[in-house]
Amino acid sequence: MLLETAVSFFLLVGAFFTLVGAIGLARLPDFYMRLHGPTKATTLGVGGTLTASMIYFTAVEGTSLHELLITLFLFVTAPVSANLLARAALRLKLRSRAPLPEASGAGRD
Amino acid sequence: MMRRWLPHPVTSCVLLVAWLLLNRSADAGHVLLGALLAVAIPLAVRRFFHRPVRLRRPRAAVRLALVVLWDIVRANVNVARLVLGPPARLRPVFVEVPLDVEHPIAVALLASIVTMTPGTVSCDPSTDRRRILVHALDVDDPDRLAREIKSRYERPLQEIFAC
Numbered sequence: 168m169l170l171e172t173a174v175s176f177f178l179l180v181g182a183f184f185t186l187v188g189a190i191g192l193a194r195l196p197d198f199y200m201r202l203h204g205p206t207k208a209t210t211l212g213v214g215g216t217l218t219a220s221m222i223y224f225t226a227v228e229g230t231s232l233h234e235l236l237i238t239l240f241l242f243v244t245a246p247v248s249a250n251l252l253a254r255a256a257l258r259l260k261l262r263s264r265a266p267l268p269e270a271s272g273a274g275r276d
Numbered sequence: 277m278m279r280r281w282l283p284h285p286v287t288s289c290v291l292l293v294a295w296l297l298l299n300r301s302a303d304a305g306h307v308l309l310g311a312l313l314a315v316a317i318p319l320a321v322r323r324f325f326h327r328p329v330r331l332r333r334p335r336a337a338v339r340l341a342l343v344v345l346w347d348i349v350r351a352n353v354n355v356a357r358l359v360l361g362p363p364a365r366l367r368p369v370f371v372e373v374p375l376d377v378e379h380p381i382a383v384a385l386l387a388s389i390v391t392m393t394p395g396t397v398s399c400d401p402s403t404d405r406r407r408i409l410v411h412a413l414d415v416d417d418p419d420r421l422a423r424e425i426k427s428r429y430e431r432p433l434q435e436i437f438a439c
Contacts, residue, residue, distance in 0.1 A: 211352035246388035
């Protein structure tokens with residue numbers, strides 16, 4: 168019972184934040200702001216789901232920690248892809264609600 | 277001798293642990309194979325590390341990791357609120373944060389941390405690594421944001437990398 172409650176709790180938290188990330192991606196007004204949805208809300212979304220998986224499989228099959236690796240890989244890759252997208256957007260001078268910075272490396276080289 | 281075969285002890289430890297986790301086993305065979313990889317991979321990629329990485333303060337590293345984890349949870353709740361609220365009220369800005377850390381890996385870490393935490397995405401580390409450009413979702417005082425990033429994340433990184 169306790170196990171089921173904990174697993175459901177983390178699954179719901181995970182699902183909620185994944186949903187929020189998707190809503191952010193669809194709803195925010197410009198490209199740079201949309202980047203915030205998938206980079207952040209998804210972190211806790213995936214984190215919640217993985218925590219649920221860790222709890223469930225540890226209880227049912229014995230220690231299950233390889234979910235930690237998914238977290239690690241996500242932390243390594245998500246910022247890099249966000250950074251690349253932002254750089255590309257800056258270089259293309261995409262429309263932005265925040266004033267675009269003048270002296271950034273964007274237009275120079 | 278030690279330096280020669282294990283140029284990056286921390287990387288080696290991470291590789292070994294990752295191997296054991298991937299295989300979900302700590303049998304002697306897997307430990308042996310993992311240890312081989314942990315020695316071989318850092319040697320193979322040695323040329324990509326231009327400057328040696330020396331971690332000075334393991335305790336500061338653990339503290340920073342905890343601060344970042346906590347901030348990620350806060351960031352998510354915060355961003356969730358902003359996303360579900362009316363988008364017209366958001367005040368996005370670009371902020372340039374001047375950097376004091378110099379080590380390329382420390383700069384990369386700082387940029388990653390900024391991307392993972394409250395309402396900010398790092399966009400463009402300038403080519404000279406003297407500043408990073410940060411896009412924030414909803415900010416009333418850009419200077420305070422820059423100061424916060426510096427004191428909360430950069431200073432600990434500076435201590436850890438001793439640069």
